[in-house]
Amino acid sequence: AQLDTLDIIVLAVLLVGTVAYFTKGTYWGVVKDPYASSYAAANGNKPGKTRNIIEKMEESGKNCVVFYGSQTGTAEDYASRLAKEGKSRFGLETMVADLEDYDYENLDSFPEDKIAMFVLATYGEGEPTDNAVDFYEFISGEDVSFANGGDPPLENLKFVAFGLGNNTYEHYNSMVRNVTAALEKLGATRIGKAGEGDDGAGTMEEDFLAWKDPMWTDLAEKMGLEEREAVYEPVFGITEREDLTKESPEVYLGEPNKMHLEGTSKGPFNAHNPYIAPIAESKELFTVKDRNCLHMEIDVSGSNLSYTTGDHIAVWPTNAGKEVDRFLDVLGLTSKRDSVISVKALDPTAKVPFPTPTTYDAIARYHMEICAPVSRQFIATLAPFAPTEESKAEMAKLGSDKDYFHQKISNKYVNIAQALEDICGSAKWTDVPFSAFIEGLNKVQPRYYSISSSSLVQKQKISITAVVESMEVPGREDALKGVTTNYLLALKQKQHGDPNPDPHRLTYEITGPRNKYDGVHVPVHVRHSNFKLPSDPSKPIIMIGPGTGVAPFRAFVQERAAQAKGGEEVGKTMLFFGCRKSTEDFLYSDEWKQYQEDLGDKFQLITAFSREGPKKVYVQHRLEEHAKEVDELLKQKAYFYVCGDASQMAKAVTSTLGKIISEQRGIPESKAEDIVKGMRSANQYQEDVW
Ligand code: FAD
Structure with missing residues (x-):
C-alpha cells in the first residue's frame, strides 16, 4: 500500500526520535525553526533518499560537493554557480547539496581525493x-564526535569556503568564520582563503567573483586539475510536451506543489508548502499620494498556522x-508562453526548482x-548565445x-x-537555452x-x-x-473594488493559478523568531522603531494594552517612533491614542519627525533626550x-545607548559598550532589523 504524507511524517518522526535517542541527541542539535524541521522530517528522510553524503557522491560518481546554507536563495545560487564552473572549467564531477539533506557524523570518511565546498550565509x-x-550545531558542538573516531577526525577533508554576510550587523559573516574554524580545529584543510561577501556594502556579487578566481587557481594546483575551454553544459533538460495543454489537469500553472495542484492542500504549511490565505482587510497608512504603506490582515483561521507576538x-x-511579458518577449517566447514543458535534471543530484510539467508563463510569473x-557572471554565461556578433562582444565585455x-x-x-533589451534592441535572444535561465536566475523567494x-x-489574524x-x-x-x-498593493486595490488593479501600469495575475487565489488571497507561511516580549508583562520595555x-511594536503595545485592560500589571512601555512628517507617514497615529487610554501613564510614545523642524531629528536624538529615564529603566532590567x-539606524541606536550609559553612570564609553554587549548576550537587547 502506498504511504500517505501523514504516514511518512509519523515514520520520520519515529525515526528521528529513535536516532536522537541512540545518539543522545549529539547531532540533532537544537532545532530553532519547527517549520523547517517538520519539512526535513517529512521530506528529508523519504525512504530511498540517503542522508549519507559520501554514499551519495560515490553512487553518482561525484568528486566535489558544494554545500549551501541559504535563507534568501543567494547562497544557493552561488553554490550552483560554483558547481557549474567546476564542471565546465575543470571537469570536476560536481554536485550541489542542501545542508539540511545530509548527516555529518561520517565526514571523517570523506575521501582525500574529493573536495567539499561550503557557501554559507549568516x-x-x-x-x-x-x-x-543542524549542521552548525553539530560541527561547532563541544562534544562533536564522528563515526570512526580518528584523531584528528577530519584530516582527510579538503574544503573551500565562502560566506555571505552584512557588515552592518554585529556578527559579520560569523557562519563562514565559525564553520571554517571548527573544520580546521577538527583537522580539515582549507584550500584558498575563506571568502566573505558583504551585502551591507552592496558588493556581494563582486566579492564572490573576486574570491573565486584565486580559489580555483589554488584548488587546481592542490588537486592537479587541468583547466579546459569552458563550454555551457545544461543541468536541466527541457522537453516540449505537445501531448499537453495548459488546460490539462496535470499541468502546473504556478501551483507550488502537488497538493495545491490537486486541490487537496493541507498543513503543515511552511517554506515548502505555503497557505493560500484570505486577506481579511487592507488599508493605506500614509496620507501622501506618492508613497504607500500597507496595513493588511491575513486570516489564518482556515489553517493550522500559529504565531506568537514578534x-x-x-x-x-x-x-x-x-x-513577465518583457522577459518572455526578449527570449522570443511570447507565442509559446502557454506551451507545456517538462523539465528534468540531467544530473541525478540536481533539483528542478519548480514542479513540472508547466508553462513558460508560469515559470516566469x-x-x-x-x-x-x-x-x-550570468551575463558572461549568456554571451556566446547573444543574437549578433556585436552583442556577443558587448556581453563578453560586460562579463x-x-x-x-x-x-x-x-x-x-x-x-x-x-x-538584454538594452544590449540588443529589438533582436530576440532565441539561441539561449532556457535551461540557462533556470540555472542562472534565483528561484522566487518569499x-x-x-x-x-x-x-x-x-490569534487568527x-x-x-x-x-x-x-x-x-x-x-x-x-x-x-x-x-x-x-x-500586495494590487491585492489591496482589488479588495477595494477595483477589478483591474494596475498600480503604476503593472498588471498581476491576481486570481492566481486556475483562479485559486481569487477572492483576494495570498500565499504565506510563518517563521518563528526570537524577538520576544519579556514573559513577565510587568517588566519595563523600551522600543525603537522608526518607519x-x-x-x-504595534504588536507589543497592542498586547500590553490588552493585558492592562484585563487587569494585569503592566510595566513601563516606552516607544520611540520616527518618520518624515506627522501629517504624512505617522503610522497608526490614531491607534496610539486608544492604547494610551488603555495603558495610562505606563505607555509613553516619543516621536521624531525628521522633516518638520529646521534640523533633522531622528529616534536616536530623542533617545538621548530621554537619557536619564532610559538609564533608570535599564537599571530596572x-x-x-x-x-x-x-x-544606519540600528548602529546609531547602539552607539547612542552606549553613550547614554557612559554619561549617566559616569563610566568610560568602552565599559558602557561592554554593558550593551552583555545586554545582547543576555537577550535584554534584541534586534529585528533588515
Ligand atoms: P524587491 O523586489 O525584493 O526589491 C527590494 C530591493 O532590492 C529594491 O528596493 C532595490 O533596492 C533592490 N532591487 C530590486 N530589484 C533590483 C534591480 N533590478 N536592480 C537593482 N536593485 C534592485 N518590510 C516592511 O515593509 N515591513 C516589515 O515589517 C518588514 N519586516 C521584515 C522583517 C525581516 C526579518 C526581513 C528580513 C525583512 C523585512 N522587511 C519588512 C523587508 C521585506 O522583507 C522586503 O524586503 C521588502 O518589502 C521589499 O520587498 P519587495 O519584494 O517589494 O522588493
Missing part, C-alpha cells in the same frame, strides 16, 4: 540559516505581468526572480569588465530582460514581514505593515518596483528593542 544575529542549523510572516510574490539585480558592468547595468537598476499584531489579541518599494531611476521610463510590495520598524533599518 542570518540575523550571527545565526545559521534555517537549513544549516514572529515573521513570509509572503510569496507573483511577478508583475508587465515584467511564479517561480523565477526575473526582476532582481543582474549578475555579471569581464567590472567597471563597465557597473556603469551599464548596476547603476541603472535594470533586471535581466531590461538588460519576503518576510515583522508581524504587527499580537497573538494574544488576534496576522497583521502586516509594509512600505511599497518604488524608486524612480534617472533616464529610465520604468521605476524600480519591489516585487512583493507592489503585488515600518514600528511593526512588531528593562528590555531594549530595535526594529527597522539595519544599515
Whole structure:
C-alpha cells in the first residue's frame, strides 16, 4: 500500500526520535525553526533518499560537493554557480547539496581525493540559516564526535569556503568564520582563503567573483586539475510536451506543489508548502499620494498556522505581468508562453526548482526572480548565445569588465530582460537555452514581514505593515518596483473594488493559478523568531522603531494594552517612533491614542519627525533626550528593542545607548559598550532589523 504524507511524517518522526535517542541527541542539535524541521522530517528522510553524503557522491560518481546554507536563495545560487564552473572549467564531477539533506557524523570518511565546498550565509544575529542549523550545531558542538573516531577526525577533508554576510550587523559573516574554524580545529584543510561577501556594502556579487578566481587557481594546483575551454553544459533538460495543454489537469500553472495542484492542500504549511490565505482587510497608512504603506490582515483561521507576538510572516510574490511579458518577449517566447514543458535534471543530484510539467508563463510569473539585480557572471554565461556578433562582444565585455558592468547595468537598476533589451534592441535572444535561465536566475523567494499584531489579541489574524518599494531611476521610463510590495498593493486595490488593479501600469495575475487565489488571497507561511516580549508583562520595555520598524511594536503595545485592560500589571512601555512628517507617514497615529487610554501613564510614545523642524531629528536624538529615564529603566532590567533599518539606524541606536550609559553612570564609553554587549548576550537587547 502506498504511504500517505501523514504516514511518512509519523515514520520520520519515529525515526528521528529513535536516532536522537541512540545518539543522545549529539547531532540533532537544537532545532530553532519547527517549520523547517517538520519539512526535513517529512521530506528529508523519504525512504530511498540517503542522508549519507559520501554514499551519495560515490553512487553518482561525484568528486566535489558544494554545500549551501541559504535563507534568501543567494547562497544557493552561488553554490550552483560554483558547481557549474567546476564542471565546465575543470571537469570536476560536481554536485550541489542542501545542508539540511545530509548527516555529518561520517565526514571523517570523506575521501582525500574529493573536495567539499561550503557557501554559507549568516542570518540575523550571527545565526545559521534555517537549513544549516543542524549542521552548525553539530560541527561547532563541544562534544562533536564522528563515526570512526580518528584523531584528528577530519584530516582527510579538503574544503573551500565562502560566506555571505552584512557588515552592518554585529556578527559579520560569523557562519563562514565559525564553520571554517571548527573544520580546521577538527583537522580539515582549507584550500584558498575563506571568502566573505558583504551585502551591507552592496558588493556581494563582486566579492564572490573576486574570491573565486584565486580559489580555483589554488584548488587546481592542490588537486592537479587541468583547466579546459569552458563550454555551457545544461543541468536541466527541457522537453516540449505537445501531448499537453495548459488546460490539462496535470499541468502546473504556478501551483507550488502537488497538493495545491490537486486541490487537496493541507498543513503543515511552511517554506515548502505555503497557505493560500484570505486577506481579511487592507488599508493605506500614509496620507501622501506618492508613497504607500500597507496595513493588511491575513486570516489564518482556515489553517493550522500559529504565531506568537514578534514572529515573521513570509509572503510569496507573483511577478508583475508587465515584467513577465518583457522577459518572455526578449527570449522570443511570447507565442509559446502557454506551451507545456517538462523539465528534468540531467544530473541525478540536481533539483528542478519548480514542479513540472508547466508553462513558460508560469515559470516566469511564479517561480523565477526575473526582476532582481543582474549578475555579471550570468551575463558572461549568456554571451556566446547573444543574437549578433556585436552583442556577443558587448556581453563578453560586460562579463569581464567590472567597471563597465557597473556603469551599464548596476547603476541603472535594470533586471535581466531590461538588460538584454538594452544590449540588443529589438533582436530576440532565441539561441539561449532556457535551461540557462533556470540555472542562472534565483528561484522566487518569499519576503518576510515583522508581524504587527499580537497573538494574544488576534490569534487568527496576522497583521502586516509594509512600505511599497518604488524608486524612480534617472533616464529610465520604468521605476524600480519591489516585487512583493507592489503585488500586495494590487491585492489591496482589488479588495477595494477595483477589478483591474494596475498600480503604476503593472498588471498581476491576481486570481492566481486556475483562479485559486481569487477572492483576494495570498500565499504565506510563518517563521518563528526570537524577538520576544519579556514573559513577565510587568517588566519595563523600551522600543525603537522608526518607519515600518514600528511593526512588531504595534504588536507589543497592542498586547500590553490588552493585558492592562484585563487587569494585569503592566510595566513601563516606552516607544520611540520616527518618520518624515506627522501629517504624512505617522503610522497608526490614531491607534496610539486608544492604547494610551488603555495603558495610562505606563505607555509613553516619543516621536521624531525628521522633516518638520529646521534640523533633522531622528529616534536616536530623542533617545538621548530621554537619557536619564532610559538609564533608570535599564537599571530596572528593562528590555531594549530595535526594529527597522539595519544599515544606519540600528548602529546609531547602539552607539547612542552606549553613550547614554557612559554619561549617566559616569563610566568610560568602552565599559558602557561592554554593558550593551552583555545586554545582547543576555537577550535584554534584541534586534529585528533588515
Ligand atoms: P524587491 O523586489 O525584493 O526589491 C527590494 C530591493 O532590492 C529594491 O528596493 C532595490 O533596492 C533592490 N532591487 C530590486 N530589484 C533590483 C534591480 N533590478 N536592480 C537593482 N536593485 C534592485 N518590510 C516592511 O515593509 N515591513 C516589515 O515589517 C518588514 N519586516 C521584515 C522583517 C525581516 C526579518 C526581513 C528580513 C525583512 C523585512 N522587511 C519588512 C523587508 C521585506 O522583507 C522586503 O524586503 C521588502 O518589502 C521589499 O520587498 P519587495 O519584494 O517589494 O522588493
